Amino acid sequence: MPTSSPPQTDMTPAHRKLISGWLFLLCFMLLGMIAIGGVTRLTGSGLSIMDWQPVSGFIPPLSHAEWERLFALYQTIPQYHLQHEGFGLEGFQRIFWAEWIHRFWGRLMGLVLLLPLIWFVVRGMITRRLALRLFIFFILGALQGAIGWFMVASGFRPNSTAVEPVRLVLHLSAALLLYGAILWTAFSIRWPTPERHAASSAARLAKRLACFTIVLLCTTIIAGGFTAGTHAGFLFNTFPLMDGHLIPTDYAQLSPFWMNWFINKAAVQFDHRLLATLTALSIGAVLLVGLKATDLGSKAHNAFILLGWAVVIQYALGVTTLLLVVPVWAGAVHQTFAAVLLGVMLYVLHCLRGTKAVA
Numbered sequence: 001m002p003t004s005s006p007p008q009t010d011m012t013p014a015h016r017k018l019i020s021g022w023l024f025l026l027c028f029m030l031l032g033m034i035a036i037g038g039v040t041r042l043t044g045s046g047l048s049i050m051d052w053q054p055v056s057g058f059i060p061p062l063s064h065a066e067w068e069r070l071f072a073l074y075q076t077i078p079q080y081h082l083q084h085e086g087f088g089l090e091g092f093q094r095i096f097w098a099e100w101i102h103r104f105w106g107r108l109m110g111l112v113l114l115l116p117l118i119w120f121v122v123r124g125m126i127t128r129r130l131a132l133r134l135f136i137f138f139i140l141g142a143l144q145g146a147i148g149w150f151m152v153a154s155g156f157r158p159n160s161t162a163v164e165p166v167r168l169v170l171h172l173s174a175a176l177l178l179y180g181a182i183l184w185t186a187f188s189i190r191w192p193t194p195e196r197h198a199a200s201s202a203a204r205l206a207k208r209l210a211c212f213t214i215v216l217l218c219t220t221i222i223a224g225g226f227t228a229g230t231h232a233g234f235l236f237n238t239f240p241l242m243d244g245h246l247i248p249t250d251y252a253q254l255s256p257f258w259m260n261w262f263i264n265k266a267a268v269q270f271d272h273r274l275l276a277t278l279t280a281l282s283i284g285a286v287l288l289v290g291l292k293a294t295d296l297g298s299k300a301h302n303a304f305i306l307l308g309w310a311v312v313i314q315y316a317l318g319v320t321t322l323l324l325v326v327p328v329w330a331g332a333v334h335q336t337f338a339a340v341l342l343g344v345m346l347y348v349l350h351c352l353r354g355t356k357a358v359a
């Protein structure tokens with residue numbers, strides 16, 4: 001995650017509000033993208049569009065002939081024969097739309113980033129360095145589309161009905177990295193000057209704990225990606241025990257041992273539960289220490305409380321998703337709220353930027 005503020009010292013307060021608002025809108029659209037991505041994955045729609053046309057793909061199939069062409073392409077991949085044999089054009093149209101909307105939303109986001117950016121540059125409303133940073137975000141967004149295609153392509157292999165978990169995790173992580181970078185930039189434009197805190201030992205400890213927690217949170221999210229990618233959430237649908245045990249008996253089934261973390265569904269799900277619990281406890285510690293640091297001020301304290309609520313909601317959503325055996329709505333909401341929680345975590349760290357040891 002970026003740690004420095006972009007240089008926009010010569011921006012007027014009105015421009016600062018406008019530009020950060022536009023970047024917040026982009027982050028909001030990214031949350032929408034993550035939600036649509038969840039629905040696409042959980043409805044088994046992700047492999048329905050076999051060609052990748054970054055520009056002309058903006059237009060959906062408009063004629064019967066085009067529908068037939070796309071359906072014929074879909075019939076060439078293993079998923080059709082293994083899962084959907086004989087579901088007809090109507091069945092194909094049912095799974096097509098989620099993937100199409102996912103890609104359409106991505107293209108729309110590209111435009112919502114690029115067109116105002118050009119306008120702001122032409123009007124001289126942003127510095128050159130900020131413009132460059134935002135242009136890099138645009139390139140990273142395009143790259144995210146390419147990573148998405150790289151992920152989808154792994155699902156076309158013989159005997160395959162789903163994408164490779166590691167590519168799913170790559171796609172999710174890249175999306176969250178971009179989201180985090182845009183959000184941090186928006187925070188830094190809206191609140192350019194870090195509040196200088198006297199930095200009591202409690203404040204410094206809260207900051208260190210928060211830095212540790214974001215690493216833990218990112219690891220939990222990656223483990224969540226593997227849980228989704230290996231379909232591990234469809235097994236062991238009890239909590240807190242897994243098949244009657246706290247640690248599943250076949251945790252270390254595979255050799256070498258580390259392979260269990262990526263392939264063995266029991267281990268993958270257990271790791272995600274364990275990491276989520278450690279993340280929640282770590283956030284609890286941030287709260288306990290941070291709220292005691294009176295020199296941090298009300299903005300940071302409110303951010304801590306928001307973080308506490310966010311992790312409780314996310315944890316409850318995870319347990320709900322598991323107990324209900326991953327219905328589409330719960331899986332998609334749990335996936336999306338992970339990004340909300342990450343956003344709140346970044347907000348906490350942004351509030352603590354000015355916390356430094358006093359000389």
Ligand code: HEM
Nearest residue numbers: 172221224225227228233276279315318319322331335338
């Ligand atoms: C800090 C708390 C948590 C975070 C940040 C988190 C994050 C995530 C993420 C990002 C994913 C999906 C990734 C993707 O779709 O590629 C996921 C999936 C999942 N999580 Fe969590 N999670 C948390 C807590 C929990 C808990 C406590 C449970 C249950 C005990 C749980 C159960 C699941 C299940 C079953 C899936 C797979 C759902 C699916 O197939 O769509 N999560 N988690």
